[in-house]
Amino acid sequence: xxxxNWPLWEVFIRSKSGLHHLHAGSLHAxxxxxxxxxxxxxxxxxxxxxxxxxVESKNIVANDPSKSEEFFEPASDKVxxxxxxxxxxxxxxxx
Amino acid sequence: MKNKxxxxxxxxxxxxxxxxxxxxxxxxxxxxxxxxxxxxxxSLDLLGQTRAYFQYAAEMSDDFxxxxxxxxxxxxSDYRNCHLTELPNTDFAHxxxxxxLFDQYHQLLLTDLMNSNDEKxxxxxxxxxxxxxxxxxxxxxxxxRLGDGTETSKVKMQEALNTVWRYTExxxxxxxxxxxxxxxxxxxxxxxxxxxxxxxxxSVLQFATLEIPExxxxxxxxxxxxxxxxxxxxxxxxQYMQRTYPNQQW
Amino acid sequence: xxxxxxxxEAKLEAEEKIEPKDWMPEKYRxxxxxxxxxxxxxxxxxxxxxxxxxxxxxxxxxKVALLAKVQDEAGHGLYLxxxxxxxxxxxxxxxxxxxxxxxxxxSIFNYPTVSWADIGAIGWLVxxxxxxxxxxxxxxxxxxxxxxxxxxxxEESFHQRQGYEIMMTLSNGSEEQKAMAxxxxxxxxxPSLMMFGPSDKESTHSAQSMAWKIKRKSNDDLRQQFVDVxxxxxxxxxxxxxxxxxxxxxxxxHYDFGEIDWDEFWNVIKxxxxxxxxRLAARVKAHEEGEWVRDAALAYAEKHSNKxxxxx
Numbered sequence: 001x002x003x004x005n006w007p008l009w010e011v012f013i014r015s016k017s018g019l020h021h022l023h024a025g026s027l028h029a030x031x032x033x034x035x036x037x038x039x040x041x042x043x044x045x046x047x048x049x050x051x052x053x054x055v056e057s058k059n060i061v062a063n064d065p066s067k068s069e070e071f072f073e074p075a076s077d078k079v080x081x082x083x084x085x086x087x088x089x090x091x092x093x094x095x
Numbered sequence: 096m097k098n099k100x101x102x103x104x105x106x107x108x109x110x111x112x113x114x115x116x117x118x119x120x121x122x123x124x125x126x127x128x129x130x131x132x133x134x135x136x137x138s139l140d141l142l143g144q145t146r147a148y149f150q151y152a153a154e155m156s157d158d159f160x161x162x163x164x165x166x167x168x169x170x171x172s173d174y175r176n177c178h179l180t181e182l183p184n185t186d187f188a189h190x191x192x193x194x195x196l197f198d199q200y201h202q203l204l205l206t207d208l209m210n211s212n213d214e215k216x217x218x219x220x221x222x223x224x225x226x227x228x229x230x231x232x233x234x235x236x237x238x239x240r241l242g243d244g245t246e247t248s249k250v251k252m253q254e255a256l257n258t259v260w261r262y263t264e265x266x267x268x269x270x271x272x273x274x275x276x277x278x279x280x281x282x283x284x285x286x287x288x289x290x291x292x293x294x295x296x297x298s299v300l301q302f303a304t305l306e307i308p309e310x311x312x313x314x315x316x317x318x319x320x321x322x323x324x325x326x327x328x329x330x331x332x333x334q335y336m337q338r339t340y341p342n343q344q345w
Numbered sequence: 346x347x348x349x350x351x352x353x354e355a356k357l358e359a360e361e362k363i364e365p366k367d368w369m370p371e372k373y374r375x376x377x378x379x380x381x382x383x384x385x386x387x388x389x390x391x392x393x394x395x396x397x398x399x400x401x402x403x404x405x406x407x408k409v410a411l412l413a414k415v416q417d418e419a420g421h422g423l424y425l426x427x428x429x430x431x432x433x434x435x436x437x438x439x440x441x442x443x444x445x446x447x448x449x450x451x452s453i454f455n456y457p458t459v460s461w462a463d464i465g466a467i468g469w470l471v472x473x474x475x476x477x478x479x480x481x482x483x484x485x486x487x488x489x490x491x492x493x494x495x496x497x498x499x500e501e502s503f504h505q506r507q508g509y510e511i512m513m514t515l516s517n518g519s520e521e522q523k524a525m526a527x528x529x530x531x532x533x534x535x536p537s538l539m540m541f542g543p544s545d546k547e548s549t550h551s552a553q554s555m556a557w558k559i560k561r562k563s564n565d566d567l568r569q570q571f572v573d574v575x576x577x578x579x580x581x582x583x584x585x586x587x588x589x590x591x592x593x594x595x596x597x598x599h600y601d602f603g604e605i606d607w608d609e610f611w612n613v614i615k616x617x618x619x620x621x622x623x624r625l626a627a628r629v630k631a632h633e634e635g636e637w638v639r640d641a642a643l644a645y646a647e648k649h650s651n652k653x654x655x656x657x
Contacts, residue, residue, distance in 0.1 A: 004643055005437045006127070008430060025496070026427040027129055028436065030240075030639075031646035037233060038129040041136050042420055046500070065366045119399040119408070122415050123392035124627065126635025128423045135416040142409050149405070163404045187638050243648070244641025251637065336403035336461055343519055345403035345461075345511075 007056055009035040011043050014051035021053050029054075100213065101156035102175075103276045105165060106318065108148030109176035112166055113326075114197060115141035116333055117184060126187050133233060137194070140226040147219045167337040171330055172320035175270075179262035181317075181325045188241065188248075188255035195234035196259060199296050200266040201227045203288040212280040235299050242303025249304065256300070257308045264313035267292060273318075357558055362488035365431040373557055376550065377487050378432050380559065382439045385425035386450035388418045390443075390624050394458040395467060403461060410507050411464060417504065421497045428489040444629045446616070453536050455618030462515055462522075462529035468508015469578070470530075470537040474571050476501055478541070481567065486558035509578070516582040523583075530579065531587045538602075539610045541568040572600050 006028040012021035024043045029035035035054040043049070063071050079085045088095060118138035125131030149162035159165045179197055184190045205227055208220035241248045267289040269277075276282025297307055316322065336345065346354070349368040356363060363369055396415045402408035426436040442448040453471055458464065476498065483494040515526035542548055542564040554560040562570075572591075579586050590603035612618070 005435060006639065006643060008427075025424055025493070026430070027423060028127065029129065030642035031649070033236060034129075034240075034642065034646075037133065037236065040229075041133040042129060042423060045132075045136070045416075045420065062366065065364070066368065116400060119412055122399055122412060123389070123396035123419070124631040125419075126631070126638040128389070128419050128426075130635075130638070131419050132416055132423070135412060135419070139409055139412055139416070142405060142412070146405050146409075166405050167403075186634065240645040241638065241641050244645045245637070247637050248641030248644075332400040335401045340403075340519075340521060343522060344514060345407055 006030045007058070009039070009054045010057050010060060011035075011039040012053040012055075013039075013043060013049040015048055016050055021051065024048070026057060032056075097155045098157045099272070099275070100281065101152040101159070103272055103282055104148045104152035104155065104216070106175040106270070106272060108145045108152065108165070109174050110180050110197070110201075111141040111145040111148070113174070113176040113329060114180040114193075115139075115145060116329060117180065117182075118190075118194075121184055121190065130187075134190075137230050137233070140223075140230065144219070144223045144226070147222070151215050151219070163337070167334050171322055171326060174322065174326070174330075175318050175320060176322075177262065177265045177317040178314045178323050179259065179266060181323050181329060182259060182262065183325055185255070185258075186251065188251040189259060191234055191237045191241065192252065192255040192259045194230070195238045195299070196263050196296065197266070198227060198231040198234050199299075200263075200285075200288070200292055202231050203292055203295075204283055204285065207283040207288065211282065216281065238299060238305075239303045242300070242305045252303065253305055256305055260308045261310040261312055262314045263292075263296070265315045265317060268315060268318070270318040357486055360558075362491060363486050364488045372553075374432055376554060376557065377490065377559065378429055378434055378439075380550075380554070381425055381429040381432075381490055382434075382442070383449050383451075385422045385429060385439065386443045386448055387454065388422035388425060390450045390628060391454045392418045392422075393624055393627055394454055394456070394620070395464060397458050398461060398464050401461070402464075407511070414468070414504050414507055417500050420500070421493075424493040424496055425490075428487075428493040431489045440632060444625070444632060446625065449614070451540060452610070452613040452618060453540050454624060455613050455621045456532070456536050457620050459532075460525050460529060462511070462525040463533065465508050465511030465515060465526065466529035466533040468504055468506075469512050470508075470533050470575065471540065472501060472504040472508060473575065474537050474540045476505060477567055477571055481561045482559075484558075484561050490559075512582055512584075516584060526582065527584050530584050534587050535605065535609075536613075538568055538571070538605055539613075541565070541571065543607075543610070569599055572602050576600055 007030075008026055009029055010026050011024045013024040014021045024039075027035070027038050027042055029038050032054065035056075036052060039052050039054050044052070115138045118134050118141070122131065122135050122138070125134055145166065146162055149165045152165060153159050153161050156165075179193060182189065182193050202224070205220045205224040209217060209224060211217045211220065238252070242252045243249070267285045269284045269286050273282060273284050277284035300307055314323070350370065353363065353367070353369055353373075356367075363373075392415050395411065395418075399408065399412050399415065402411050426439060429439060430436060439448065443450070458467070479494050479498050479501065483491055483498055485491045485494065512526055512529075515522040542551075545551060545563045545565045548564055551560065551564060555563065576586065576591065588603045590601060592601050594601045613621070616622075
């Protein structure tokens with residue numbers, strides 16, 4: 001008997017062509033082929049997808065939430081990146 | 096003639112019905128949640144195919160009015176499924192070997208039926224082949240995985256193969272009806288699939304590092320209505336409600 | 346209260362979700378693991394009483410609907426185990442707890458399904474009660490749990506209809522069928538009310554779970570809501586709910602109903618229900634018999650890990 005379990009995989013599904021793949025959930029599988037098959041069987045039972053990505057969970061790199069202030073807040077005052085920062089006369093259109 | 100076609104459709108549907116029923120027994124008892132869900136998907140596909148065949152058969156038949164009469168109200172000797180589909184879910188090895196040996200046959204059969212000159216049958220085959228291609232991929236992958244997995248799994252798979260192997264030839268043995276339907280351009284004579292079937296099956300089994308068993312005896316009789324001992328028990332579950340409470344709507 | 350805890354409390358206050366890597370109090374984590382895994386166990390144990398009737402379903406249409414429904418429960422168990430895993434506990438560990446009898450699951454599944462009408466009653470009442478609870482949980486404070494619940498609620502919407510349609514067909518059928526439907530209602534009504542858990546006075550975990558916004562409504566409130574919606578549904582079927590004290594209370598704007606048999610409730614929870622042993626034994630058997638399959642798949646994957654062959 002082995003004490004090892006099937007690793008965890010994250011599943012991303014494109015619901016129709018033209019859209020991004022979105023995280024649908026996770027599952028266990030022994031290898032990539034199985035992960036893909038399991039994802040199809042578990043997460044597209046109701047016609048939810050046209051394309052599936054699977055990636056082993058341990059391969060996902062994430063930022064540290066305790067440092068999210070330095071990570072994200074510097075972007076919050078860059079108002080000049082947004083179109084509303086610039087004043088345009090009302091009578092002008094198509095801009 | 097219409098009645099003959101109905102009989103042929105019933106013969107095709109019976110394999111799907113009985114194997115679908117067998118897989119249905121496993122729902123909730125699989126070796127892992129993911130496998131449980133996958134096997135149920137296969138069962139649902141097969142039962143969906145059964146309904147397509149039987150609904151069409153009910154239109155063509157002199158003897159039946161609807162799919163449920165065909166599925167639930169025949170005598171054992173009127174079911175025409177092959178013995179392979181009746182075999183019990185002894186363990187996952189038997190289940191997956193049975194599935195693979197059926198799927199490979201099923202895929203070749205449907206590929207041929209996609210050329211049927213009966214438009215409705217052709218449409219059923221064209222829809223079903225997509226499902227069955229996936230079934231085959233699933234069962235083939237698992238046969239290889241478990242054959243070439245651990246020592247234990249190899250032994251279990253070899254034992255299962257030795258038991259189930261003798262039921263393969265019946266799949267490819269034509270009934271009189273098969274031959275007649277093939278002559279009319281409606282159906283398939285499974286004898287034509289035999290060579291390709293064994294070639295493909297053997298190649299997968301080699302990948303799985305399993306040995307092809309030598310069997311002197313091949314099971315037969317299903318297509319003539321003579322079934323294994325398991326079959327009566329399948330029917331007693333399948334028909335329980337319809338027999339206990341006849342002529343009611345459910 | 347330290348800085349981390351302040352951030353946590355502020356998020357709860359602002360109805361922001363707590364996500365897996367966010368700081369959370371250890372007790373919050375433990376409560377979630379307990380609740381989510383109990384919920385997951387309930388889904389997979391819940392497959393058994395209904396799965397029981399897959400082979401005996403009376404028509405092909407009913408057979409595929411039931412099969413799809415029971416399969417959904419496997420899916421829901423899977424989503425929930427996944428949500429629990431984001432809290433740092435493996436599914437295998439949670440399953441061990443179930444198999445060793447250390448974890449709880451919904452007691453309703455320890456009652457037997459003895460007739461086809463039970464499949465109708467379970468869909469209508471048990472799924473009806475479950476949905477009420479689950480809709481509330483889509484607003485739970487823990488992100489992965491709430492998201493799993495959204496998916497589950499979407500998928501469950503056909504389950505209750507499937508059950509109610511069976512009850513309607515039986516109620517409009519022969520005398521024999523009507524009797525079958527009434528008998529099922531008689532047996533499933535009280536256990537369904539018990540699904541909402543002990544009364545608020547007796548519930549040990551409720552208050553804290555409400556404060557943490559894991560639970561958003563009390564057991565008694567949900568139970569009352571369930572009674573209120575179920576009574577007219579039973580009337581429509583022409584069936585009688587087995588409670589002599591059931592009566593509309595104009596003043597409260599709710600139905601009054603009789604007292605639950607709390608002795609039975611606690612007994613079933615303690616493992617003395619009619620099918621506790623069978624249910625657990627069936628799960629243990631499936632798990633143990635599946636071990637060689639899981640091991641072999643892993644061994645194969647390790648052997649062939651260099652090949653990376655993914656067919657299109």
